[in-house]
Amino acid sequence: MTDHFSRRGFLSAGTLLSTGVPPAEPARKPLDISDCAPKSMLRVHETRVERSRFPVIDIHTHLSFSTKSEKGVFLAGERMYPMPAVDILQIMDRKNIRTMINLTGGFGAGLEDAIARYDKAHPGRFYTFTEPSYHRWEEPDYPKAQAELIGSAHRAGARGLKIVKTIGLYLREHVTSGRLVKVDDRRFDPMWDACGELRMPVAIHVSDPLAFFTPTDRFNERFEELNNHPDWSFHGGDFPSNAEIIEARNRVIQRHPRTQFLALHFGVAEDLAGVSNDLDRFPNLSVEFGARIGELGRQPRAARRFIEKYQDRVLFGTDAVPHGDDTPQQVFGDKLYEIYYRFLETDDEYFDYAPARVPPQGRWRIYGVGLPDNILEKVYQSNAARLLGI
Numbered sequence: 001m002t003d004h005f006s007r008r009g010f011l012s013a014g015t016l017l018s019t020g021v022p023p024a025e026p027a028r029k030p031l032d033i034s035d036c037a038p039k040s041m042l043r044v045h046e047t048r049v050e051r052s053r054f055p056v057i058d059i060h061t062h063l064s065f066s067t068k069s070e071k072g073v074f075l076a077g078e079r080m081y082p083m084p085a086v087d088i089l090q091i092m093d094r095k096n097i098r099t100m101i102n103l104t105g106g107f108g109a110g111l112e113d114a115i116a117r118y119d120k121a122h123p124g125r126f127y128t129f130t131e132p133s134y135h136r137w138e139e140p141d142y143p144k145a146q147a148e149l150i151g152s153a154h155r156a157g158a159r160g161l162k163i164v165k166t167i168g169l170y171l172r173e174h175v176t177s178g179r180l181v182k183v184d185d186r187r188f189d190p191m192w193d194a195c196g197e198l199r200m201p202v203a204i205h206v207s208d209p210l211a212f213f214t215p216t217d218r219f220n221e222r223f224e225e226l227n228n229h230p231d232w233s234f235h236g237g238d239f240p241s242n243a244e245i246i247e248a249r250n251r252v253i254q255r256h257p258r259t260q261f262l263a264l265h266f267g268v269a270e271d272l273a274g275v276s277n278d279l280d281r282f283p284n285l286s287v288e289f290g291a292r293i294g295e296l297g298r299q300p301r302a303a304r305r306f307i308e309k310y311q312d313r314v315l316f317g318t319d320a321v322p323h324g325d326d327t328p329q330q331v332f333g334d335k336l337y338e339i340y341y342r343f344l345e346t347d348d349e350y351f352d353y354a355p356a357r358v359p360p361q362g363r364w365r366i367y368g369v370g371l372p373d374n375i376l377e378k379v380y381q382s383n384a385a386r387l388l389g390i
Contacts, residue, residue, distance in 0.1 A: 297366020
């Protein structure tokens with residue numbers, strides 16, 4: 001028995017003997033987990049990295065959005081723009097961002113408008129990707145038509161194709177109803193081939209964090225995030241497992257070796273061994289870490305070894321969204337980029353992975369990986385420049 005417990009026991013016994021009444025237990029203070037925002041008492045070194053050591057190509061941003069969506073399927077090519085290019089450029093210049101890739105450029109007239117607003121108005125500072133025309137999915141000639149649309153988008157100036165998790169988790173046989181369409185559905189094969197022939201990389205996001213495929217209960221490490229966004233849960237119903245989705249994605253990559261695929265969000269950032277196996281199997285696969293430094297930064301030694309090993313195939317991305325206040329880990333601004341630079345350039349310990357009062361993806365903090373300059377330069381810009389041919 002320690003001295004602490006001995007004293008408490010002595011005092012308790014004394015109270016009982018003197019009053020005949022057992023001492024009251026200290027009152028518990030109820031606290032809703034959403035109100036909990038503990039301040040760390042650690043005194044650790046803090047580095048503010050205001051500008052990246054090398055110019056940056058952010059391969060993963062969302063500067064425009066579809067004007068119409070239904071049940072997770074984006075149906076309109078027309079775009080809405082949360083922030084004008086001139087305001088975006090001010091932040092880019094402050095943070096040493098050479099180029100931003102707008103992945104959600106849409107298709108048709110909407111794509112042409114996005115390219116005109118960004119790529120053509122500010123050459124070299126922006127590049128735009130196209131997206132599939134899901135609203136045409138039920139047309140008998142969809143496979144051929146979608147491949148031809150990739151050619152049209154390329155002629156309009158699109159630099160690549162963006163695949164959101166619409167394929168595999170939202171798109172159904174009747175667009176928004178019926179059986180889920182699988183990632184490796186053969187009707188997409190002409191589209192993948194067209195991207196390979198035109199040297200348009202495919203930025204592919206078909207899965208989500210592993211916790212999104214488990215029950216939203218007290219054992220789920222991302223309970224608060226899923227509780228705030230219940231539509232992000234893919235547990236139950238007719239949803240495939242995370243493993244099934246990745247296996248289907250891998251079959252697509254294997255069937256189309258001439259097409260370059262970029263796994264957004266590091267593929268499955270919680271499973272670096274699995275991602276490593278995928279990179280070893282498929283030379284036409286690369287990864288980027290948009291909205292996933294929260295995962296990589298809590299396994300910094302493994303993350304650094306991974307980046308060192310695959311230093312020519314890891315790209316810089318943030319998943320930045322102008323005015324994306326509902327997802328603090330993605331809000332485009334100075335603070336977001338400073339966190340990413342700190343993660344990559346320093347050995348700092350136990351710091352926030354998002355500019356938010358409460359960690360939005362999980363209640364933990366991260367550690368820097370302190371990459372050497374030769375690897376930093378590749379991650380910041382040259383790997384993306386090679387993939388995009390710029």
